[in-house]
Amino acid sequence: MNAHIDVKRLLPIWEQFRSTTDIAPIRDDAHYARMTALLEALLDEAAGDESHPAMELVDIVGDLIEDFEADHYPLPEATGVQALQFLLEQHGLKQSDLPEIGSQGVVSEILAGKRDLNIRQVRALSERFGVAVATFV
Template identity: 75%
Template sequence: MNAHINLKHLLPAWEHFRNATDIAPIRDEAHYMRMAETLEVLLDAAQGNEHHPAMGLIDIVGDLIEDYEAEHHFLPEATGTQALRFLMQQHGLKQTDLPEIGSQGVVSEVLSGKRDPNIRQVRALSKRFGVSSATFV
């Protein structure tokens, strides 16, 4: 890694990026909604490809959303798997009712923690339940 960072080039690029995307620590509910929309656009662009160039931004925006939700939405700490179980219970769903994830066997592996849902599955679950994709990440 290059220990010398050229701030003369970095700072103008950062300003341009920040102004174009508004990706920064979330300030308020309106900014939170914009970041949730940004996450959805990035997930659409990645189309489930774990190696897509948008994956770095997906991680950053997801972390920003998670940080804001932890401070302002006061939900109990839950993993993506716990959130999915809760949503399944609230909607009266069984493992076979989640074709977004895959077969009953794949759903079982996700619910048991043996497998993490991929980006495509996260996006589909987010859309189905009307929650932020960060819920399952």
């Protein structure tokens, strides 16, 4: 890759991209809602394929959402596993009540920290509990 970037050429391209996608630091709750919807659409497009080109945008949009949430909806620090444990308790669920994640054994391994959640599981948990995908990442 060329180390020299032609900024004069880059800026009009960036402005077109930004105005088309609205991908930028999140300004308010309405922009947050649009970015969350965009994240969901990108995840749908990638369909669990970690090498899909949409995953690079997932990282960027996810970071923007995470920054906004940290500033506007601060939560105590918790891992995705801790969030899952909390939600299970709040909803009175057992490990076997999460078939969308996998078998009871798979859920047990995730809760024990022996296995990470994958994109499909994160999406399923987000939809099941009505929380942001970032909750489990």
